[in-house]
Every structure is written in C-alpha cells, then in structure tokens.
Amino acid sequence: MQKNVRRVVAASALALPLTLGAAGIASAESYHDTSTSASSEGVTTSSTSADSGTGSDGASFDQNDSTAGPDGAGSDRTHATTGGNGNGGGYEQGSEWAGPEGATSDHTSATIGDNGSSDSQDTGSQHGVLSGALGVPGL
Template sequence: MVASALALPLMIGAAGIASADSYGSTEVQAGPDGAATHSVQAGTHRGSSSFHENSTAAGPDGAATSDTSATANRNGDSRYRQHSGWAGQDGAGSYETHSSTGDGQGVLSGTLGAIGL
C-alpha cells in the first residue's frame, strides 16, 4: 500500500515531464583564453515543432560559430539549415547545408511522388 501511495506522485510527475512542449538550455563560459556560448531550444506548438542549436567561441587565435535549425509543421512541410563560419590568423571560411519540403508533403511522400510511386 505504501508503494502505491508513493508511485502516484511519481506517475503524475513523469506524465508532466513527458508532456512538456518546450525545452531550453544555455551555457556560457569565459576565461583568460576566450569565451564560448552554447544554447539549445526545442518546442512544439499547434502541430508544429522546432529545434535550434547555436554555438559560438572566440579566443586569441580567432572566432567560430555554428548554427543548426529544423522545423516541421502539421502539413508535412519541413526545413533544415546548418551553417558554420570561422575566422583566424590564417583566414576565414564558412559553409551551409539546407533542405526543405513543401506543398504539404513530407520528405518521403514528396520523393515518392516525384519518382511516380
């Protein structure tokens, strides 16, 4: 009986965790050799979901940044983007990768439709 009484609050707490519709985390560091940040944000709202992660760092040898984001909505439209850039004593550079689907079709249904299946 005691175990049942203790289990109920745990089940209610676990249900609250499982139904969370947003998440966020941020970390910031600074010291004599430079500074850095890292953040993650994710959430759901009205059938849509999103994820965003960002990192930056700067020090005596240069600076860098990286950013990743992804979204999807209830219609199957989705977007993904990843971008990084850096600069230092030897030069600078950047790159980006992105993709998206639209017209209410997900990646798989859009691909299958494009090849006639």
C-alpha cells in the same frame, strides 16, 4: 526471501520518481537552455531550444554555439522545423570560422513544401583567400 522483499521495495521506491519525472518530460511543450562562459582563454556561448508546437503549429529545434579566443572566432548553428499539421518543414545547418590562418564557412539546407515537394542545397565549404592559397582544408 528477505533479499527479494528488499529488492522489490527498493525498485518501487526508485520507480515512482522516475515515472513521475518521465510524465513531466513527455508533457513539456518547450525547452530552453542557454549557457555562457568567459575566461582569459576566450568566450563561449551555447543555446538550445525546442518547441513541440500545439494544434496546427509546427515543431522546431534550434542549437547555436559561438566561440571567440586567441586562435580565432567561430559559430555553429542548426535549425529544424516541421510545418503545421505535418505539412512542410525544413533543416538548416551552418558554421563559420576565422583565425590567423584564414577563414571558412559551410552551409547545408533542405526544405519540404506543403505539397510534399523537396528542395535541398549543400554549398559545401567556402575558404577565405589565405586558407585557399595555403591549401588548408576545413580551417
């Protein structure tokens, strides 16, 4: 019996902060996070942002990463958005990389118009002259 009382007290003590924390997260309208690190091996940056939109504004999400070091440099990005009042929206993802062995890039996008029509494009990988000649896929 005493073990059950302790369990209930412990569960209650943990539930209150979790409940208050979840309520704060649910009501957040935007989120932003950025980090940068540098060392003798290179530099890396990363940023993430999200905006829930209010009223007739659409919501959006952005993620960007960049790296530069002795083996090359590259970036990767993702962007997604919804139109206001649920109309329209889009998605885009792309990446680039260049190094001693060559270069590559990739881009994918899709959009939805206000009338519900859609358009998408996937350009696939694009290789630089050197990486294409060497037959190095996905460099």
